[in-house]
Amino acid sequence: MHLNHPETFPERHTHGAGPSPSTSGGAHLTRPDGRRRALRIGLGGPVGSGKTATVAALCRALRADLSIAVVTNDIYTREDADHLLREAVLPPERITAVETGACPHTAIRDDISANLEAVEELEDANGPLDLILVESGGDNLTATFSRGLVDAQIFVIDVAAGDDIPRKGGPGVTGADLLVVNKTDLAPYVGSDLEAMARDAKAQRGDLPVAFTSLRAPDGVAPVREWVRERLAAWAAPDPAAV
Numbered sequence: 473m474h475l476n477h478p479e480t481f482p483e484r485h486t487h488g489a490g491p492s493p494s495t496s497g498g499a500h501l502t503r504p505d506g507r508r509r510a511l512r513i514g515l516g517g518p519v520g521s522g523k524t525a526t527v528a529a530l531c532r533a534l535r536a537d538l539s540i541a542v543v544t545n546d547i548y549t550r551e552d553a554d555h556l557l558r559e560a561v562l563p564p565e566r567i568t569a570v571e572t573g574a575c576p577h578t579a580i581r582d583d584i585s586a587n588l589e590a591v592e593e594l595e596d597a598n599g600p601l602d603l604i605l606v607e608s609g610g611d612n613l614t615a616t617f618s619r620g621l622v623d624a625q626i627f628v629i630d631v632a633a634g635d636d637i638p639r640k641g642g643p644g645v646t647g648a649d650l651l652v653v654n655k656t657d658l659a660p661y662v663g664s665d666l667e668a669m670a671r672d673a674k675a676q677r678g679d680l681p682v683a684f685t686s687l688r689a690p691d692g693v694a695p696v697r698e699w700v701r702e703r704l705a706a707w708a709a710p711d712p713a714a715v
């Protein structure tokens with residue numbers, strides 16, 4: 473148990489390579505060697521919606537072509553990082569766990585220093601990287617990432633938690649760059665209406681994209697993977713402001 477004030481001193485555990493100097497703020501787009509830094513994508517959403525499963529599936533789907541690292545945020549444990557390590561989705565030195573204390577959202581939205589340091593150290597130790605995935609600890613529907621920490625954010629909800637979640641809105645549902653409605657395989661068992669969820673999401677989000685996924689299906693992460701690839705292509709373009 474960690475007794476530090478959770479909002480001020482999130483703790484961090486890095487595997488493999490030791491610390492290296494923190495060199496750039498979250499808003500800086502280039503590394504000291506002039507290369508563009510990795511695209512940082514945050515994944516947030518309620519407890520158990522499938523954030524870790526999505527991160528694992530993305531790593532498996534993209535690791536052959538891309539250099540990837542992951543930061544996980546858990547309240548008092550390092551369960552998500554341990555899960556990713558057990559599943560061997562990436563080498564250990566590419567996975568860092570931040571322990572956030574009581575309020576997971578503060579470490580990705582308010583005091584982002586531990587997460588920023590983690591992404592910078594991952595890139596310094598393993599870099600140059602193409603992509604860093606930052607997984608939030610499971611939180612409520614209001615958890616969103618600071619734009620100083622990530623360049624784009626994915627909000628993951630699941631159909632088993634109720635098909636009225638898109639209708640209720642909230643900053644994650646309305647404002648995330650990609651809304652993922654996961655566990656579509658469970659819809660028939662829990663009586664969730666996927667078409668109504670799609671309609672409600674459209675009403676809340678306008679033209680912002682929505683991906684329906686079942687990670688139980690072969691290549692079920694495909695719509696998210698394709699969205700990430702589009703983001704990466706825009707990031708590599710001469711004007712990354714397009715991301």
Ligand SMILES: Nc1nc2c(ncn2[C@@H]2O[C@H](COP(=O)(O)OP(=O)(O)OP(=O)(O)O)[C@@H](O)[C@H]2O)c(=O)[nH]1
Nearest residue numbers: 518519520521522523524525610654655686687688
């Ligand atoms: N049926 C089904 N189960 C899924 C799917 N995606 C994830 N799960 C399961 O849902 C449970 C929670 O998934 P996680 O990926 O741990 O969820 P999380 O959002 O990371 O959870 P926290 O980190 O605790 O907030 C696990 O048992 C997963 O295997 C899916 O598409 N369909």
